[in-house]
Amino acid sequence: MVKKILIANRGEIALRIIRACHELGIKTVAVYSQADELSLHVRFADEAVCIGGPASKDSYLKIPSILSAAEITNVDAIHPGYGFLAENAEFSQICYENELTFIGPSAEIINSMGDKASAKKTMKAAGVPVIPGSEGILENVEEARVLAEEMSYPVMLKATAGGGGRGIRLVRESSQLGNAYSTASNEALKGFNNGDLYLEKFVENPRHVEIQIVADQFGNVIHLGERDCSIQRRHQKLVEESPSPAVDDTLRKRMGDAAIKGAKSIDYVGLGTVEFLLAEDGQFYFMEMNTRIQVEHPVTEAVVGKDLVK
Template sequence: MFKKILIANRGEIALRVIRTCREMGIKTVAVYSTVDAESLHVKFADEAVCIGPAPSNLSYLKMSNIIAAAEITNADAIHPGYGFLSENAKFSRICQEHNIKFIGASPEMIDKMGDKATAKATMKAAGVPCVPGSDGILEDFNQAKKVAKEIGYPVMMKATAGGGGKGMRAIWKEEELEKAWESARMEAAAAFGNDGMYMEKLIEEPRHIEIQVVGDSYGKACHLSERDCSVQRRHQKLTEETPSPFMTDELREKMGDAAVKAAEYIKYEGAGTVEFLVDKHRNFYFMEMNTRIQVEHPITEQVIDYDLIREQIMVAAGVPISGKNYLPQLHSIECRINAEDPYNDFRPSPGKITVLHAPGGHGVRLDTHVYAGYTIPSNYDSMIAKLITTAQTREEAINKMKRALDEFVIEGIKTTIPFHRQLMDEPDYVAGNYTTKFMESFKMKELN
């Protein structure tokens, strides 16, 4: 087992990893930028190393600084959390070269699954259902036109190196194609330094349902059931739940089997998520694989009583998994609390938190790194907390979430707490009647 793990991340996920390491008797090293000096992950770790100024490209993305921090503290493993370097094949490779265990996917695995076009070809070969579309990257506009005609409009153009909705365009008719092709490529080049595009059939009334998988170094994989992540704004998830209100036992078995097949086909090691689009007829199609822990992993932990971070560490240390698949025994909902103003087009709201009162009680979990007096920097993602409620039924979990949101007080900044509170009363959400288009018609009700 590892003696010391460096956490190459910040915020709530860094704190989450530190807590599990402490329970396992493993020493921890926090890394931080100058603006994160007062963050809780820095205070809770056994050691902390400053790795640079506020901009992430000079700190949390600066591989040489992170490796240097691991070497001077004698860390024998690095946990990358999510975001930043968690799916960076080069960083995984550098860790290998320095005899530091990367608690995540191998460089080969990230290369195979990180590029969406390659991932789709791999999944097709594994026999996993895929959305009809181009075979790999489109060579030019003429090929894009030809593929669109073959699969039929509407189509979706996607950046092969994409994420967060960048380089994505929905095209409903041929006249819109050329403009979408140009603008998507420009956006992708600016965001990822790669303007490679591929095309897929646009799935109407889709739900975004993902399956959590864990694979070990002996070629065995299992699944931990699904999470429904369909409530999204500009392709960013806002809330997630498990089990999905759209799921049937038969569909869960089929999707779980497909996810395990995918993981075992590529000999996946670690915790990962196979993401699917599910249409209104409950046909499901592979979308992408995230080769890291997900933001929304706590809801899975809550419904099957399973520490996913511990499992990541155990698998990385060479411990085999049981191979047993898990089904949800309870219902769990997560609301991502962002420092954003939901009454002002979700505009970021960094600044100092003057008052904080955290909700509590049976079945309430709060994963956060913020506290009263903490200043939220403007340099990073705006998520400041994850509020999770767990109960016997979906109705009880929603009622518990309403109560917890009413108790949750954060002053000094704007947050998305009012949005989530309204969402929990929205008839279509309460009925489990939502797709990835849900937010297009949702309107915030003004405060009384």
Template sequence: MFRKVLIANRGEIALRVICACKELGIRTVAVYSEADRNALHVRFADEAICIGPPRSSESYLHVPAVIAAAEIADVDAIHPGYGLLSENANFAEVCRESNIKFIGPPPEVTRMMGEKSMARQTMKKAKVPILPGSDGVLVDQNEALEWARSIGYPVILKAVAGGGGRGMRIVRTPEELPALYQAAHTEAANAFGNGDLYMEKFIERPRHIEFQVLADEHGNVLSLGERECSIQRRHQKLIEEAPSLQVTQKMRDDIGKTIRKSLVDVGYQNAGTIEFLMDEDGKLYFIEMNTRIQVEHPVTEMITGVDLVKAQLRVAAGEKLSSIIPDPIAIRGHAIECRVNAEHPEKFTPSAGKITAFNLPGGNGVRVDTAQYAEGVVPPYYDSLIAKLIVHGKDRAEAMARMERALEMFVVEGIHTTIPLHRKIFKDEEFRTGAFDTKFMERFFDREKERRANMQHIIAQSDAPPSGETPSA
């Protein structure tokens, strides 16, 4: 096992990794920017090193500073968490050249699976179902028009290095394709430094289903079941749950077997997530792979009893999966996660500032992953996620009831958060039935707008004078 690990991240995931390391008897080193000097991951690590100014590009994303900190602290390994450098193959390569273990897949595999068009081709060869689409990167608009004609409209243009919905455009007619192609290319180039695009058939009302995998360094791969991630706003996940109501045990077993074979073939190692779209007929199609731990990993932990971060550390240290996790995986009950962001719940504008009151819910089946506290400050420089509220119940009904009371007892004052939005979603009938798709939030906001308009009409009517009377002067 490792002697000392540096966590190349911040916030709740940095604290989550520190907890796992402490339970395994591993010493930890936190890195932090000047804005995070008072952060909890700095407080609870065994050592902490400042690596630069507040902006990520000058601190958490600055590879020389991170590697210098690792060498000064004399660590055995680096855990990248999610986001930031977690899927940066060049960073993983620098770690290897510096004789520091990168807790993730080899850089060659990260490149292969992180480049979306290449990942599509890799999965296609492995017989994983994929959506009809272009054979790799589109050369120009003319080739895009040819592929769209072949696939059939509507289609979707996607950045090969994309994420978070950037560099994506839905195209419904040939006339609008040139302008949308240019817009997607420009956005992708600005966001990722790579403007390359590929094309897929667009599903109008898909569900977003992802499968959690773990692989050791001895050629063994496990699938730990799926997560339902369809509740999204502008391709950003808001709520995740496991298992999905739409995935049968046979589907789970079949897709798990296919995934395992495909990842053995590519030499995958450590944690990863295979993401699919499910069409209206219940068929799954591969869209991409995330070569890291996911924000929503706790829901899988809750239904399987597997500590995924500890498993990451153990397989990176050379242990076999058979000594860590039982196979087959037993799925118990139902889990739901709400992402609590420091944002206005209706405008979705960032809400940085000082937290004046902070009360965490508790009780049976409730978990909160956070690095925030009362009197703590949410800086304006980073992702707005400040906490993940996770619940577990014997079934979805119990998990829903548990989440509703936990949201009610979760108090954050001094800044805006998305807690009020989550409370409204959990009262929405479409969400409660589970018959939703990735367009749910659009319909939800339409219903909310209609509800507010009706309330205003009722208030206006109640304030109006009775028929035949005039307001007094």
């Protein structure tokens, strides 16, 4: 039974976790940087511990400091929220090794979905529809060129460790491939310390639809419908809408069943989001899986009337 939780985050998500814990009778410990000493999450938690300087690398990303705070406050569990260390497999594993419950998936699951090329391969093996493309990481630009010719242009180059629209390039013809490959790889290397790329067929005018799932440790997985995040700027989501105007009950069931099948194939535990591209013909393709609660979770909460943090 969890009696006290350390929240390894700040801002809105930290406050949401604190509120949920208070309603469930669970004590909370906030951690904060020197710059966040007067923040609301520090005031509303039962206890608070300063873990370092203003920069994230000196505080919210500093695993030894967070573990020290967990030890001195004698917590049972750590909730990572979203961002910072939420999808850090090393952090999940270290929590396990220190007999702390990491409120999220295991290190193995985070690793399996964190690398997008590996995630795509895993989902394909589970029978979830995936966009045609490379089987894994591209060895070089020549391999990309051969594959692009086989599947026909346009194609997308994507960073395997990417996110937030970085390390992605649309290539409409062969003459663009060399420059696109080098710029995408360099951008990914600078942003994620990993320049590996994979290739996908570009789907024209798709919608971006994500399925919210919830899974327990007994193998039970359900979905809570979709969020449509097709309105974007530079691959960054601007508006989330639920239910999607492009998804009817039949398609919702198909997409939900696919998301559940994918989650069960990796023995997923916790909250997660399976993201799909929805083509104009109604076919959908797996994009990626976020192994954490997302910023957009209140949209689903407003529709289903449930507190996902609880």
